[in-house]
Amino acid sequence: MSQHNQDQTADGGPDDADGEIALQPLPLDRWHRDRGGRMVPFAGYEMPVQYEGIMAEHLWTREHAGLFDVSHMGQLLFSGAAFDTGLETLLPGDIVGLGEGRMRYSLLLADNGGIHDDLMITRLPADNAFEIDGGALYMVVNGATKWDDLGVLREGLADEVTINHLEDQALLALQGPEAVTALSRILPGVEKLVFMTAAAFDWNGNPLWVSRSGYTGEDGFEISLPGDVAAEFADALVAQDEVRPIGLGARDSLRLEAGLPLYGHDLDLETTPVAADLGFALSKRRREEGGFPGHERIMIERDQGAILKRVGLVVEGRQPVREGATVVDDEGSEIGKVTSGGFAPTAQKPIAMAYVPAALAAPGTRVTLAQRGKIHHAEVVPMPFVPHRYVRKGA
Incomplete structure (x- = not known):
């Protein structure tokens, strides 16, 4: 467990000798x-x-079961004085x-109600894999934004809050x-x-933190583990008949079928949670109390609808x-944009996510798309495109 390095370039990534952003190898590169x-x-x-x-x-x-290496994601720990109330700001x-x-x-969130990043956050029990007292919070952020996220978090949290990267x-x-x-x-x-629970496990004397x-x-599961044992653990997984290694390409088509947004494509600093159809991330108490960036704008959009x-x-x-x-509308003028799209291997048809005017957002609405000079016709449908199969409590 180490504090975030301070010798980073202005936009956050590790720097090479020529000032260019150097590509980093994953622990499982070889x-x-x-x-x-x-x-x-x-x-x-x-x-x-x-x-x-x-x-x-x-x-x-x-x-069956696919093994993905997502070690590019940012894994952060928060502890110290009032770290949880601090994060609520x-x-x-x-x-x-x-x-x-x-x-x-x-x-x-940004001050305008836009989204810096989407993330997962977990409360650690006393028995955890990170050699830290219980009560801390574990956060996973997107790999492409983690350095910027760290900057936003460090600027927005009190000095008494410790962030371990x-x-x-x-x-x-x-x-x-x-x-x-x-x-x-x-x-x-x-x-x-x-689904959405996590616990500590031991594997050959190595501490693992596993979430469903x-x-x-x-x-499925996500497993945080020391980088120096990742290859051995991955070997143990792919030795199972059910498991094969899977790459980024299928990860993207799977998440698209599942209706899950990708930051930098379907979410960005100009997009609010309401426009992104992520209202479930706005907890009831927080909607009523406020105290988070963009609260006023987000509540107006929640009541009146986003554009x-x-x-x-x-x-x-x-x-x-x-x-x-x-x-495009009937005159060919742009009124919205596709943010993700592709052929869905499970659904066996082309699917996409797009931002459209609120008046066109109801399922069953027909819309016209323009791509490279060609016109395509599409229908608004509920997401996910393929049903989720999470294992929930009581199932």
Whole structure:
């Protein structure tokens, strides 16, 4: 566990000798290459985009269990005086009321009500994997924004709040209907977790922090562990018949089918939680009390509606539309924009997310899209495109 390094470039990433942003290797860099992973730049790291092919990896995860390396994500610990009330000045969720071992999706907000990042936050019990007294909070933020997030958090929190950036920790995600079968062989008892809960486990004397969560819409787990044992643990997972390594390409198509937004594409500093259809992240107590950035604007939008809304689209035909395609009116004028899109391997049709005027946001509404001089027709549909299969309490 280490404090965040201060020798960073202005925009937050590690600097090389020529002043360029240097691509960082993941703890599993050699592991990926040895298994045929095709490495590409992503969020300042070299990451595997695919192994055997995006379609095959996508379908394997939906049917069995896929192993994703998400060690580029930022893992942060918060402790010290009034750290949870301090975080409520930046996040719209009920952080103070978060129980031990419980997780919450939340948003790091800007003063205008826009979104710096979306994130997961968990209250640590006394028994945790980070050698820190219970009561601390563990946060996972997006890899592409983690350095900027750290700047916002350090500026917005009191000096008495300690932020530890867990740069030496790896983060793996095991996703799919057979994930629990495979993982419980290695970590007995993990099957007792339910969606959005977490606990500490021991593996060969190494401390692991495991949550039942993920970014695919499937049942699954995220495992935080020391980087120097990540390859050995990944070997133990892929030795299970149910598990194969999966790259970034399938991670993106899986999350799109699940209707989950990607920061920097479907969310940004100009987009509010209401426009993004993330109102569930605004806890009731916090809506009433306020005290988080953009509260007044967000409450007005919640009462009166946002001008634009994030919606799901099913596109006619077989040709997918991509990010950047425009939503146009009858005269061809731009009135909205596609922020994510592709062909859905499970649904077997082109799907997309877009921001459209509120008057066009109801399911069943027909919209027209323009991409590279071609016109496409689409219908607004509820999300997710493929049903979530989370294992909830009492299920």
